[in-house]
Amino acid sequence: MTDTAAPLVLFNSLTRALEPFAPVHPGEARVYSCGPTVYNYPHIGNMRAYVFADVLGRTLTWKGLKLTHVINITDVGHLTDDADAGEDKLEKAARANAQSIWDIARHYTQAYWADIAALNIRQPAHWSIATDYVPAMIEFAQSIADKHCYELPGGLYFDVSTVADYGRLARAATDEGEGRIEQVEGKRHQADFAIWRKTPAGETRQMEWDSPWGKGAPGWHLECSVMSGKLLGFPFDIHTGGIDHREIHHPNEIAQNQAFCCAGSLSDAANSGANVWMHNNFLVERSGKMSKSSGEFLRLQLLIDKGYHPLAYRLLCLQAHYRSELEFSWEGLGAALTRLKRMVMAVSQLRERAGEGVAAADWAQHPKVAPLLARFDAAISEDLNTAVALTVLDEVIALKKIDAGVKLAAITALDDVLGLGLAHLTRTDLRLRPVAATIDEAEIAAIVDQRAAARADKDFSLSDALRDRLAEQGVEAMDGDPLGWDWRLG
Numbered sequence: 019m020t021d022t023a024a025p026l027v028l029f030n031s032l033t034r035a036l037e038p039f040a041p042v043h044p045g046e047a048r049v050y051s052c053g054p055t056v057y058n059y060p061h062i063g064n065m066r067a068y069v070f071a072d073v074l075g076r077t078l079t080w081k082g083l084k085l086t087h088v089i090n091i092t093d094v095g096h097l098t099d100d101a102d103a104g105e106d107k108l109e110k111a112a113r114a115n116a117q118s119i120w121d122i123a124r125h126y127t128q129a130y131w132a133d134i135a136a137l138n139i140r141q142p143a144h145w146s147i148a149t150d151y152v153p154a155m156i157e158f159a160q161s162i163a164d165k166h167c168y169e170l171p172g173g174l175y176f177d178v179s180t181v182a183d184y185g186r187l188a189r190a191a192t193d194e195g196e197g198r199i200e201q202v203e204g205k206r207h208q209a210d211f212a213i214w215r216k217t218p219a220g221e222t223r224q225m226e227w228d229s230p231w232g233k234g235a236p237g238w239h240l241e242c243s244v245m246s247g248k249l250l251g252f253p254f255d256i257h258t259g260g261i262d263h264r265e266i267h268h269p270n271e272i273a274q275n276q277a278f279c280c281a282g283s284l285s286d287a288a289n290s291g292a293n294v295w296m297h298n299n300f301l302v303e304r305s306g307k308m309s310k311s312s313g314e315f316l317r318l319q320l321l322i323d324k325g326y327h328p329l330a331y332r333l334l335c336l337q338a339h340y341r342s343e344l345e346f347s348w349e350g351l352g353a354a355l356t357r358l359k360r361m362v363m364a365v366s367q368l369r370e371r372a373g374e375g376v377a378a379a380d381w382a383q384h385p386k387v388a389p390l391l392a393r394f395d396a397a398i399s400e401d402l403n404t405a406v407a408l409t410v411l412d413e414v415i416a417l418k419k420i421d422a423g424v425k426l427a428a429i430t431a432l433d434d435v436l437g438l439g440l441a442h443l444t445r446t447d448l449r450l451r452p453v454a455a456t457i458d459e460a461e462i463a464a465i466v467d468q469r470a471a472a473r474a475d476k477d478f479s480l481s482d483a484l485r486d487r488l489a490e491q492g493v494e495a496m497d498g499d500p501l502g503w504d505w506r507l508g
């Protein structure tokens with residue numbers, strides 16, 4: 019048996035405290051993660067949110083729990099302002115690109131899924147698509163309308179004073195100071211929000227549905243309440259999202275869940291719909307390239323095009339705690355790539371040496387492995403301390419005088435939690451090779467070989483000439499590189 023005995027402790031944003039994790043359904047963990055709004059490509063900051071949710075899911079699996087993870091795809095309802103103002107992001111993108119909303123949503127959903135795969139993020143049990151749940155959203159809204167909502171010309175509004183402790187997650191007061199929540203005439207409280215947005219008279223939207231409150235579209239917050247409740251049942255275990263969602267989106271989801279479940283105060287977290295609310299902090303970039311509105315922004319594909327393997331970005335995320343802000347830099351990404359290379363090279367050598375797989379009982383109890391395994395378990399169980407878990411993995415990789423099969427089995431088990439896929443990566447996968455480079459790798463390999471032969475013959479003038487030929491193609495020969503790379507693109 020693998021030692022996974024440390025109690026799992028998670029930081030609950032609702033209580034702002036570390037709490038031991040106690041599943042609602044023994045032996046299970048049910049997790050909902052707010053998914054992307056598919057009006058544009060995700061930036062790498064968005065993907066940090068899913069790397070975090072993935073590590074959480076993998077940790078719950080490591081703890082022996084049966085995981086049910088849901089991520090939604092928001093293809094309707096998310097306005098250009100998180101609160102209650104602006105227009106639907108997808109309607110706007112469709113107009114700007116003269117395309118149908120459905121085409122826009124399909125294209126960017128596919129792009130998001132490609133990033134999910136490239137980052138080794140495991141598939142959730144369900145990808146719930148918001149537009150598939152509109153009838154369920156109308157039903158949900160009907161069930162709370164009488165007690166908790168009122169109608170205005172713009173649609174059906176949720177009255178936040180009808181539930182206990184509104185805004186506790188954000189630690190925000192109900193009725194004051196929130197200047198960025200746009201005033202809508204007739205709203206009873208500034209924080210009240212639309213759960214159904216009527217199509218204004220004389221307009222048609224590409225996406226609209228009939229409802230008891232007129233033709234229109236659901237509010238963004240309603241979607242997540244409905245999909246999480248339907249697929250996981252209230253209360254479920256953990257709700258995740260980026261830290262921005264702690265301010266408006268999640269407090270509004272919580273208010274709806276309370277109304278729907280006829281529940282009381284948030285002093286009992288279960289009344290919020292989920293026992294634990296977890297938020298990853300932001301990835302930041304000083305020059306503003308994270309903003310999707312600024313021309314070339316930081317997409318995963320940009321990193322790949324510049325020659326960085328996407329899993330170097332995953333490693334960069336894991337090196338920081340998910341609750342800390344993480345500053346992106348190309349130097350930092352380069353350092354993560356080098357660290358990943360070292361790991362991959364060590365694992366490749368082990369793979370060559372190791373024979374048949376070693377049974378779990380053998381490797382986990384090995385006297386050199388067992389204490390490291392316990393330390394890894396303690397780190398990951400302490401609110402997902404991936405930075406420390408990674409250093410323990412490094413220590414396992416560095417173990418000396420130990421059977422290669424045992425070591426490989428241990429590394430693979432720890433990597434199942436971190437998700438770097440070390441067992442499948444090769445040195446050449448990681449080579450820095452910008453997509454724009456027009457080089458012939460076979461030709462370069464041939465010159466590198468000729469040059470090695472020249473150096474062995476002490477024919478330094480030939481060796482230098484060959485080095486210059488490489489340099490003409492933008493290729494730098496890397497003599498004596500500790501990682502064993504023969505060359506890289508300059």
Ligand code: AMP
Pocket residue numbers: 052053054055056062063064065066067258259260261262263298299300301302308
């Ligand atoms: P969106 O597509 O805008 O709904 O965002 C998808 C996810 O990314 C949400 O969980 C956001 O909270 C999260 N997010 C947005 N920006 C960042 C960022 N810079 N760093 C980390 N997470 C982010």
Ligand code: ZN
Pocket residue numbers: 051052053242267
């Ligand atoms: Zn959501």
